[in-house]
Amino acid sequence: MTEHVTSEQIADAHAGLLAAPESRLVTAHLASCAECAASGDQVASVSRILAGAPAEIIPPEASAALQAAIAAEAARRAAAAQQQEEEPARSADPLLRRSCTPSR
Numbered sequence: 001m002t003e004h005v006t007s008e009q010i011a012d013a014h015a016g017l018l019a020a021p022e023s024r025l026v027t028a029h030l031a032s033c034a035e036c037a038a039s040g041d042q043v044a045s046v047s048r049i050l051a052g053a054p055a056e057i058i059p060p061e062a063s064a065a066l067q068a069a070i071a072a073e074a075a076r077r078a079a080a081a082q083q084q085e086e087e088p089a090r091s092a093d094p095l096l097r098r099s100c101t102p103s104r
C-alpha cells in the first residue's frame, strides 16, 4: 500500500466501521506512516471529545434557569462590590478586607 489513508478511513477504522481487511490495511499503514499516524491521533482526540459531549441539546428551561442564575450571581457580586466601596471599614471579614486591600 503506497497511498496514504484518508481521514475518513482512519475515523471509520477507529469507529470499527471498516471491514476487517480494510481495517487491517489502515492499521498497518498507520503503523508505518508517521504522517497518517499523526492525523490518526487527531481523529482519535476529536472522537474522544465528541464521545464525551452530551448528545442532547440543553432544554430551553434549563438554559433560562442557568441564565437567571448567572444574572443573579452577577447582580449579587455587583451589589457586594458596591457595598464594599461605600463602607470598606465595616467589612465583617478581616481576611476578605486584607485580601482586597492593594499591597504596597
Ligand SMILES: [Zn+2]
Binding pocket: 003, 004, 005, 029, 033, 034, 035, 036, 037
Ligand atoms: Zn500515510
